[in-house]
Amino acid sequence: MAKWGEGDPRWIVEERADATNVNNWHWTERDVTNWSSEKLKSLLMGLSVENDEGECEITEVGKCDGEASINNRKGKLIFFYEWNLKATWTGKSKTGINFKGSIDVPNLSDENDMEDLDISVSLNKDEPDTPLLKLMKTVGAEKVREALGSYVEYLKSEFTQGMILPTANGVAKPQNSSQSKAKTDKTQISGPCNTTAPASTGVKIPTCKFNMKEKFLTSPSELYRVFTNQQMIQAFTRCGASVDADKGGRFRLLDGNVCGEFTDLIPDEKIVMRWRFSNWPCEHYATISLTLTDCSSETALKADFRGVPESEEERTKDGWQRYYFEAIKMTFGYGARLY
Structure with a gap:
């Protein structure tokens, strides 16, 4: 079986003996995970709201799990x-009663607007009902x-210096501060309206769904194993694979x-x-959902694709x-008619 994507001339780049990154053809990446973690905590800590019922404040950011990076290619x-965030808020009513929630x-x-x-x-489980919860769900949120x-705005303004390298004529293209923000997709995201927001520097990739x-001709449990078991995946792809079939687990096929x-x-x-083909733009992933439905002697599979580059x-x-699909049917004998 030929390797999927092998030999596509669009993705072949001649290597230079001096390792020069000519015209930024190769991807340049900057890890901003640590900075992002500290910035998120500083922006959330101390955030407060109040009304006639009392006041609330974020007093702790207990979870800040994730990663962030900036990638550059050809300017x-x-x-x-x-990121996955969890914070603690505390409230104090006008009557002096304290509350705590998350x-x-x-x-x-x-990927998200x-x-x-x-x-x-x-509210925490042991806390009594309070109008302050509504305050946090509306104004606080x-x-x-x-x-x-x-x-997001700080990310795009504080870490872009030095990442836009010269263009073909040797001069970097200046950013136009009056450019309107594009609608967010995988590679560009817009924050809340702000007249002092920095100019957007992302590159938009048209996507489709x-x-x-x-x-x-098999049961949902068996088909589920086909998509998550490393040995079975290697069997129907006839290639090496690494699969960690847990939430958050990564795979390489x-x-x-x-x-x-x-x-x-x-x-x-x-x-x-989150799924990507190796020659897609760096770190661009599509979201693929596989839904399995038991149809007596068959299993119906619906695959929803979102965020696939249009091209x-x-x-x-x-x-x-x-x-x-065809490889699974041929390997395990699950052949069945199309819808």
């Missing part, structure tokens, strides 16, 4: 960040959203031509992953059809 910047932000990522950010506000939007459907991460696993029912749509469909 174009791509921002990658993904704020969860599981999906601060360059800021308005789509999930901000969950709750919006202040958190603004703070996280500021993080689609779905594919198949039926397999087809001798490194495909890699990604499991973001959600519901045994025998659903698999959600890679047909190639991705063909690859999944040939190197996943």
Whole structure:
């Protein structure tokens, strides 16, 4: 079986003996994880809101898990960040009663628009009901959203110096401060409206979404294993693979031509992953959800794809059809008709 993507001339770059990164053809990456962690904590700590019922304040950022980096190629910047945050808020009513609760932000990522950010506000289990909870769920949540939007703006302004290298004529292109912000996708994200926001320096990659459907003559539990068991994956791909089938676990398939991460696993029912083909722009991932439905003697599989580069749509469909669906049926004898 030929390796998926092998020999594509668009991705061949001649190596130089002097290792010079000519015209920034190769990717230049800067890790900003540590800075980002400290900046997020500083923006959230001490954030406060108040009304006639009392006042609330974020007093601790207990969880700040994730990573961030800036990548440059040929004078174009791509921002990658993904964070899971948890903070503690305390409230004090006008009557002097103290309350404590939590704020969860599981999906601060360059894949999501800021308005789509999930901000969950709750009271601790042993706390009595209080109108301050509503205050935090409304005004407080919006202040958190603004703070996280500021993080994105700082990321794009404080760490872009020195990453835009000369263009073909030897002069770096200046940023136009009056440029309007583009709608967020994998490589560009807009924060809350702010007249002093720095100019956007991301490069926008047009993406698409689609779905594919198949039926397999096997049970959902067995098909689930096919997509998550390293030995079974190596069997139907006929290539080396490394698979950590846990939430947050990474995988590397087809001798490194495909890699990604499991973001959600519901045994025998659903698999959600961040998935990328090796020649996609650095750190650009699509989100793929596989839903398994028991149909008596068959299993119906629906695969939803989101964030696939538009130029890679047909190639991705063909690859999944040939190197996943057809290969699985041929290897394990699960052949069944299409929908």
